[in-house]
Amino acid sequence: MTDQIVKKLELKYEPVGIYLIPAEHAERYEKFFENFAKPNGRLTYCQAVDTVRGAANYSKLPERPDVLVLKAKDFLCSAGAANLGFYNLPEPIKNGERDFLLRRFPSIETSKVTREMIPHFEAGSTSSVVVFKLSKAPVDPHVVLVFGNPAQILSLEGPYVMKTGGRLEIDVLGTCGVCAEMTVSPLLNRKMNLSTLCGGARSHAFKDPTEMGAGIPGIEFPELVENLLARQNIPKRQDLTKELQ
Amino acid sequence: MEAIKTNSVEFIPGATITIDDDRCIGCKKCVEVCPEDVYELVRRPGETDPNKEFKSVAVAPEKCILCLSCLEICAKDAIYIDGQQ
Ligand code: SF4
Ligand code: SF4
Numbered sequence: 001m002t003d004q005i006v007k008k009l010e011l012k013y014e015p016v017g018i019y020l021i022p023a024e025h026a027e028r029y030e031k032f033f034e035n036f037a038k039p040n041g042r043l044t045y046c047q048a049v050d051t052v053r054g055a056a057n058y059s060k061l062p063e064r065p066d067v068l069v070l071k072a073k074d075f076l077c078s079a080g081a082a083n084l085g086f087y088n089l090p091e092p093i094k095n096g097e098r099d100f101l102l103r104r105f106p107s108i109e110t111s112k113v114t115r116e117m118i119p120h121f122e123a124g125s126t127s128s129v130v131v132f133k134l135s136k137a138p139v140d141p142h143v144v145l146v147f148g149n150p151a152q153i154l155s156l157e158g159p160y161v162m163k164t165g166g167r168l169e170i171d172v173l174g175t176c177g178v179c180a181e182m183t184v185s186p187l188l189n190r191k192m193n194l195s196t197l198c199g200g201a202r203s204h205a206f207k208d209p210t211e212m213g214a215g216i217p218g219i220e221f222p223e224l225v226e227n228l229l230a231r232q233n234i235p236k237r238q239d240l241t242k243e244l245q
Numbered sequence: 246m247e248a249i250k251t252n253s254v255e256f257i258p259g260a261t262i263t264i265d266d267d268r269c270i271g272c273k274k275c276v277e278v279c280p281e282d283v284y285e286l287v288r289r290p291g292e293t294d295p296n297k298e299f300k301s302v303a304v305a306p307e308k309c310i311l312c313l314s315c316l317e318i319c320a321k322d323a324i325y326i327d328g329q330q
Contacts, residue, residue: 042260042327044313058329076329078256078311087256090310092280098312101278124254203317204330 017141026127037065085121159227182215271299
């Protein structure tokens, strides 16, 4: 399936799969992943994603891993870890001060409201996150992240609604792009979300400014690829029966 | 530096911060954006180049909340947090 989407969309890098281990029963789940690579120092979530897909190696391991298991202590970006449910946001980020000081907002209040609206899991609900190159998936992903240029991401939109019809409502602000918009939002809202990534992701990892991304619930991904490929099999007008033409 | 405990609900601050003195131009941007006052600007002793009169020093890395504002704002890529930019 990975090969098919990479080939069809001519993606530069494979999609990345994400599996979240909940704090509840964590030990049992974590045992399954104990032999997979852990980073040898802190890195941001987007750096971990960029590492496993093969664009760089931020893991501080001598060889670039295809699978990385991250715990709270491995995160360089507290907002990313908090969005993913590892812990509470540090107070100066939560209360809006951090983004206000970056001059992104004219007041602390607007900064705080915007921060509160970023999709996030409950603090303490996640114990580990497993990030992997999709062709090396050790488990079915909860979310699949596809990165590409706008034309490549556009190619996913029609097939996503192909069987039901409809439109996509996107939950985006260009803040916490890879963690909140591409990973948490598709899980909370149970539907594909698009992201233009964020300043952080582009500063710490994703260096190609033409890239954007789509986060797809893992459960929907096989059908999306199927639809993408099936589109070329939709009958042409001249193949339809007379009544339908 | 105290490690963050897995599954602990509260974030525990602290990081290892390194500033590349050769790159830092003392523009003060990191001082201005840091919500925890981790940085201070200090005069470089004996410096004659007016563009290099000041440099930033991480005086309180134990307060760092890993917001990464300093990494994003530093136009000279002079700051490393736990070895990453
Ligand atoms: S933002 Fe960078 S160049 Fe400016 S004072 Fe801080 S470390 Fe130095
Ligand atoms: S990461 Fe945030 S809290 Fe830490 S030194 Fe940089 S600006 Fe200050």
